[in-house]
Amino acid sequence: MAAAAAGLVAAVAVALGGMLMAPGLTQPHGEGLPEEIEPEPRSREGIAAERRPPGRMDQALLLVLNELPEQGLRLATLSGSCHQCLYQFLAFVPPSNGSLRAPGTVLVVVDTQHPLTLQLNGSGGDTELCKLQYHFGEFGNYSLVVKTLSTSTKTVSCDLVINERPINSYLPILFAFLVYMGLFAVLIVSHLSMKINPVRNWVYKTLNPRETDRLINSELGSPNAADSASSDPSRPVWSAAPRQRLRSLDTFRGLSLVIMVFVNYGGGKYWFFKHESWNGLTVADLVFPWFVFIMGTSISLSLSSMLRWGRSKQKVLGKIVWRSFLLILLGIIVVNPNYCLGPLSWDNLRIPGVLQRLGFTYLVVAALELLFTKPGAESGTLExxxxxxxxxxPYWPQWICILTLEVIWLCLTFLLPVPGCPRGYLGPGGIGDFGNYPNCTGGAAGYIDRLLLGEKHIYQHPSASVIYQTTMPYDPEGILGTINSIFMAFLGLQAGKILLFYRDQHKQILCRFVIWSIVMGMISAILTKCSKEEGFVPINKNLWSISYVTTTSCFAFILLSLMYYLVDVKRLWSGAPFFYPGMNSILVYIGHEVFENYFPFKWKMQDTQSHAEHLTQNLTATTLWVIISYLLYRRRIFWKI
Structure with missing residues (x-):
């Protein structure tokens, strides 16, 4: 089945376009790119025996040879993904032995995920002798030769030599992409063949499929409104009348969920399938806000359906509160990452989380929609x-509430005094900002969580800890960021309003989606100044910054309009395979978390340092959950909350 990799098509295209290229090199004295040459016997004799392949993924070996007489060197590195960071000391290189004509040597391991800047200073550490930037390749073997070009001017050169070429760690992605595309091609050909009457009649006569099979393989097959009205809070109903369900919403939800499962399982251990260390976006940073967005769309459609059926607002509000409570409870008790620390107890209980944020966001947005909605607003009869x-x-009270929440977020973020930190600090702390604010991770957002929840009850290993070497716990699903997740869901609810107002007016719906996408994109451009680090409010998933919400919602409107056009308007695509996990989103999410470490979703690998094996395992596990959701759909089994 082509389930998992298809959701990664866009990311793969970016990866294959930029990452299969050879890395570049910048050197201070005009030397060219590193050459693949044999070292001089004088300088390398006996050193080859020291070399060994690096034992971990995303690493390479670097042999530093110091030919400077009586001059030791201090080697420091700086990751290209670390903004305004301090150089980190890596090794001391002894001076050469002039009498034996032997250079001083040291063998170090360097990171290959991002470009590195290497800095060589004198043994005192004050004088910079040379600096070069290079993107090392995985399992590559390199030598850095430091020597004197001119004894009179004391000019030092640093030459980087490739001893063993690195492997192409991105080939497994290309292979997986081609395999899944081949499977898709087979399924498409089979689907088109079924439209030929003789072929279809022969298949039906031979296999005698049940009516359920025909419904699933049909572009129109989906549960009716009555069956799905009481499903989970992220499941929409198009209208109270027995009409066709909008498959594009479930498809969008399913796409987000499939990518989320793949990322949570490891994403093949590739850095671009992990969350960004601080500012910026990766594939992993897109899916959660998309899921929140489509939940907001579903709220609009499902509440409209229930009220049209004549349910009282009091009963609907009770159902909203109960669903929110269940989501929060499941998040705290069932899907809690602190289980890895031992038996769950109050001492190590993580209070925030993905389901907790979904539950609280659903409660606020659905309650606002229920309390302030006006009869006739959705039908367009109000003037x-x-x-x-x-x-x-017609929804100005809801907008006032949401904008008020945004003003609160801005005031707390930029005006709240945080001990030991500057006002409005949005950085990662640690070695970022040149090490001036090591304990200020997340600024006001981190401070509020540590103050109200306690350091032991929030996430202990934030993504910034690897690159920025932060030591403070920080929770990406914390209290302050929940305000902007509410805003994200409200934007999704606005998409639902468009679907209700312009029902069956496909051109109007698509135009409104595009307009909203442009507006959100323009706001993002202003907030970020079209840069990763230099904007007023950078895009940041850890903070759930306002620019992060406007940027991901811009993509969400575009993606929803595309799926709506293909799936519900032109019916060129049934939404498979993403439609099936989208119909059982809560079950798939909780199931993949609970059974993450059990066979067949995980097994002992022969080589744990192989991207190919990790990618195979993660894609297999993700595909299995798509197959499970497909089988559950066939049997009309849906987990209702």
Missing amino acids: TPCPALQDIL
Whole structure:
């Protein structure tokens, strides 16, 4: 089945476009790219015996040879992904032995995920002798030769030599992509063949499939509104009338969920399938806000359906509170990462989490929608002073509440005094900002969580700890960021309003989606100044910054419009295979977390330092969950919360 890799098509295209290229080199004295040459016998004799392949993924070996007489060297490195960071001392290189004509040597391991800047200073550490930037390749073997070009001017050169070429660690992605695309091609050909009457009649006669099979393989097959009205809070109902369900919503949800499962299982141990260390975006940073967005869309459609069926607001509110409580409870008790620390107890209980944030976000957005909705607003019978804003103006009380929450987020983020930190600090702490604020990780967001929840009850291993070497615990699903997740869900709810207002007016719906996407994109451009680090409010998943919400919602509107056009308007795509996990999202999410370490989702690998084996295991586990959701759909089994 082509389930998992298809959700990664966009990321793979980016990876194959930029990462299969040879890395570049910048040197201070005009030397060219590193040459693949044999070392001089004088300088390398006996050193080859020291070399060994690096034992871990994303690493390479670097042999530093110091030919400077009576001059020791201090080698320091700086990762290209570490913004305004301090150089980190790596090794001391002894001086050469002039009498034996033997250079001083040291063998070090360097990171290959991001470009590195190597800095060589004199033994005193004050004088910089040379600096070069290079993107090392995985399992490569390199030599860095430091020698004097001119004794009169004391000019020092640093020459980087490739002794053994690195492997291409991205080939497994290309292979997996081709395999899944081949499977997709087979399924498409089979689907088209079924439209030929003689072929279809022969298949039905031979296999005698049940009616359920025909429904699933049909582009129109989906549970009706009555069956799905009481499902989980992220499941939409198009209208109270017995009409066709919007498959594009479940497809979008399923796509986000499939990528989320793949990322949580490890993503083949590739850095671009992990969360960004601090500012910026990777594939892993897109899926959670998309899931929140589509939950907001579902809220709009499902509440509209329930109210049209005549349910009282009091009963609907009770159902909203109960669903939120269940999501939060499941997040704290069932899906808690601190299980890896031992038996769960109050001492090591992580309070925030993904399901907890979903539950609280659902509670706030659904309650606002229920309490302030007006009869006739969704049908367009209410008069508005501006017809172009008829899907916005009737909901001005909700907008005021959301904008008030955003003002609170801005005030707390930029005005709250944090002990030992500058006001409005948005950095990672640690060695970032040149090491001036090592204990200020997350600024006000981290401070509020540590103050109200306690350091032991939040996430202990934030993504910034690897690159920025932070020591403070920080929770990416903390209290302050929940405000912006509410805003994200509200933008999704606005997409639902568009679907309700312009029901069956496909051109209007698509135009509104595009307009919203452009507006969100323009706001992001202003907030970020179209840069990763230099904007007013950088894109940051850890903080759930406002620019992060506007950027991911821009992509969400585009993606939803594309799926709506292909799946529900033109019916060129049934939504498979993402449609099936989208119909059982809560079950798949909780199931993949609970059974993560059990066979067949995980097994003992022969080579734990192989991207190929990790990618095979993670894609297999993700595909299995898609198959499970497909089988559950066939049997009309849906987990309702």
